Amino acid sequence: xxxxxxxxxxxxxxxxxxxxxxxxxxxxxxxxxxxxxxxxxxxxxxxxxxxxxxxxxxxxxxxxxxxxxxxxxxxxxxxxxxxxxxxxxxxxxxxxxxxxxxxxxxxxxxxxxxxxxxxxxxxxxxxxxxxxxxxxxxxxxxxxxxxxxxxxxxxxxxxxxxxxxxxxxxxxxxxxxxxxxxxxxxxxxxxxxxxxxxxxxxxxxxxxxxxxxxxxxxxxxxxxxxxxxxxxxxxxxxxxxxxxxxxxxxxxxxxxxxxxxxxxxxxxxxxxxxxxxxxxxxxxxxxxxxxxxxxxxxxxxxxxxxxxxxxxxxxxxxxxxxxxxxxxxxxxxxxx
Numbered sequence: 001x002x003x004x005x006x007x008x009x010x011x012x013x014x015x016x017x018x019x020x021x022x023x024x025x026x027x028x029x030x031x032x033x034x035x036x037x038x039x040x041x042x043x044x045x046x047x048x049x050x051x052x053x054x055x056x057x058x059x060x061x062x063x064x065x066x067x068x069x070x071x072x073x074x075x076x077x078x079x080x081x082x083x084x085x086x087x088x089x090x091x092x093x094x095x096x097x098x099x100x101x102x103x104x105x106x107x108x109x110x111x112x113x114x115x116x117x118x119x120x121x122x123x124x125x126x127x128x129x130x131x132x133x134x135x136x137x138x139x140x141x142x143x144x145x146x147x148x149x150x151x152x153x154x155x156x157x158x159x160x161x162x163x164x165x166x167x168x169x170x171x172x173x174x175x176x177x178x179x180x181x182x183x184x185x186x187x188x189x190x191x192x193x194x195x196x197x198x199x200x201x202x203x204x205x206x207x208x209x210x211x212x213x214x215x216x217x218x219x220x221x222x223x224x225x226x227x228x229x230x231x232x233x234x235x236x237x238x239x240x241x242x243x244x245x246x247x248x249x250x251x252x253x254x255x256x257x258x259x260x261x262x263x264x265x266x267x268x269x270x271x272x273x274x275x276x277x278x279x280x281x282x283x284x285x286x287x288x289x290x291x292x293x294x295x296x297x298x299x300x301x302x303x304x305x306x307x308x309x310x311x312x313x314x315x316x317x318x319x320x321x322x323x324x325x326x327x328x329x330x331x332x333x334x335x336x
Contacts, residue, residue, distance in 0.1 A: 001106055001129070003035060005137045009106055009168075010034015010099040012144050015161045017095045021087050023152035026095060027144075029077055033099035036069065037061050037107075050300075050312055054259045061104035062118035070097035109172060111203050111283055123265070127203040128175040134207060140168040175209045182212035182227050189235040190216065195223065201267060205285070211333045215267060215282055222269060222282060224292060230335035238292035244270040247277055251302075251310045260300060260312060277302040279312075289328045 014030015040060040044052040059065055074093030081087065104114040113125025129136060143164030150157035183202045190197060197216045205211040210230065216223045221240035247270045251257045260279060261268070267282040281298040288294035303311045 001110060002132045002137075003038060005132075005140075006034045006038065006103055006106070007031045008034075008137060008141050008144055008164075009102055012140070012161055012165055013099045013102050014095050015144075015147065015158075016165065017098055018087070018091055019152060019161065020158065021091070021152075022081070022084065024148065025081070027148065029073075029092075029095060030099040033073060033096045034103055036073075036100060037065065037103045048256075049314055050256055050259050050263070053314075054263050057104070057107060057112055057114045057123075059115070059118050061107060061114040062116055063101060063104075064118055066097055066101035066104075069100055070094075073100075109175075126176070127201070128179045129172065129209060130204045130206050132207055133204075133209065135209065136168055136171050139171075140164045143167065171209075175204070178209050178229060179204070179212065181229065182214070185227050185231075185235060186212075186214040186216075186225060189225070189237070193237065195237065197223075201283070203283075205289070205332075206329060208329075208333055211329070213285065217267075222267075224282075224286065226289065226292075226332060228333055228335050230333070233336045236292065236336075241269050241280075244272075247272060248279075248302075250308065251304070254310050256312050257302075257310055273301075275304070277304070287325075289325065289332050 008031075010033050011027040011031040014026040014028070014033070017030075018026040037057075037060040040056055040058065041052075043055055047055070070093045071089075073096040074089055074091075077092040077096070078087075078089040081092075104116050107114045108116055108124040109126045109129045110131050111125065111127050112131070113123040113127075115122065116124045141164075143160050147157045147160040147164070150160070179202055183200070186200060186202060190200075195216070195218070197218050199217045201215045201217075203213055205213050205226070211226060211228045214225045214227070216225070216237070218240060221242045223237045223240055225235050225237045227235050248257065252261070264279075264281045265283065269280050269282070271278040271280070279300040279302055280296045281300070282296050284296070284298045286292075286294045286296050299315045301313045301315055303313070305311070
């Protein structure tokens with residue numbers, strides 16, 4: 001999830017593990033540890049854009065990484081605070097393990113997911129919460145700040161920190177319930193519309209857990225639809241976006257194309273645009289919530305040279321209409 005949320009989670013976990021002994025230092029170190037896995041964003045300065053995207057939330061978001069980094073950071077904190085004889089190297093390492101491992105466990109609930117079981121090539125993605133969700137973060141942050149303003153020896157400090165952890169976790173569980181309700185609604189509508197499908201992917205729309213998006217794979221293409229928990233009318237599915245996967249067949253053995261297919265997790269379609277191929281990664285949503293036939297935000301331009309070699313360039317999302325998109329989002333959340 002976003003950096004602020006991970007800082008809050010890391011600080012709360014640090015407080016839960018070691019706050020009674022070291023006070024606000026536990027929150028500080030927990031917050032630092034909670035941000036470390038996301039340092040993989042700096043890979044873009046050392047490898048190609050597409051390689052950095054493929055590696056994002058990989059090794060640094062794994063159980064192996066948490067196990068390896070915890071004693072290193074634990075040793076560092078133990079040296080810095082060597083005067084605290086009542087806090088051992090093991091205590092510090094335990095704090096860093098939990099503050100680091102909870103980061104990918106939280107990210108696993110988002111659309112992108114994590115390779116928590118690295119080196120196994122399996123991405124854990126429950127897709128029940130958007131990468132930024134104020135209903136998860138804000139109450140969590142409020143209780144953490146209330147805890148911060150109590151002395152470490154005050155039982156109310158631990159009480160409020162625990163309340164923040166409980167409230168945030170309860171909300172996370174609720175989003176799983178909301179996803180199931182939405183899945184059932186989409187599935188019923190597909191059945192009533194006589195739409196035969198191979199697979200359906202359901203996930204929340206930005207900044208909320210009320211409005212849900214379904215992407216449905218058919219034998220020849222994909223359809224999309226939206227469902228709000230406040231809807232009173234039937235769900236409407238878009239026309240079918242043709243897969244056109246055959247356009248990529250001659251180039252599938254090239255390494256950069258393999259990377260692109262891996263990044264999209266199979267949710268993509270191709271369009272021919274002049275001499276270029278446009279690769280749409282569907283998982284990050286459409287440009288418009290009003291128009292079911294609108295284009296998708298994430299797209300890559302594939303240029304093929306005379307020798308058949310593919311060059312891939314990611315097109316940056318057009319953010320000029322963000323204000324209008326946000327207004328549409330708020331209106332659609334209210335129901336159809």
